Amino acid sequence: MTDILTLVEFSKEEMVSSLGISWVPARGNSVPAHAVPGGRDHDGGPIYVGRARFSSDLLPAKIIPNQRTAFVSFAGKEHRVANYEVKTATAFHWNTALYRGFLAYVSARRLS
Numbered sequence: 001m002t003d004i005l006t007l008v009e010f011s012k013e014e015m016v017s018s019l020g021i022s023w024v025p026a027r028g029n030s031v032p033a034h035a036v037p038g039g040r041d042h043d044g045g046p047i048y049v050g051r052a053r054f055s056s057d058l059l060p061a062k063i064i065p066n067q068r069t070a071f072v073s074f075a076g077k078e079h080r081v082a083n084y085e086v087k088t089a090t091a092f093h094w095n096t097a098l099y100r101g102f103l104a105y106v107s108a109r110r111l112s
Contacts, residue, residue: 020091024085024086026085027083027084029065029068035048035088036048036088038062046065048086052070060072061081069081
């Protein structure tokens with residue numbers, strides 16, 4: 001059996017605008033409206049999807065408002081970052097896809 005994957009090309013701008021995604025600058029425990037949730041911390045507090053600059057790189061970040069900071073992973077260690085950007089999206093929903101029992105991708109889709 002042959003698996004077929006159909007790819008559709010979108011420009012980055014088309015994809016971002018179609019999902020209502022944006023990056024909002026923040027710091028401390030600031031979390032803007034429509035922040036994309038990424039999970040729960042060990043204490044049950046929310047974690048949000050973010051990004052931050054560290055060592056001249058723009059890296060994925062986990063935003064933890066209860067700790068008044070964001071964290072990035074760099075050189076095998078987790079680092080606190082005071083200034084960060086929070087991913088926001090209107091009508092956002094996580095989709096998880098498995099392929100032969102393995103996580104293949106996680107994507108977002110606009111809810112209508």
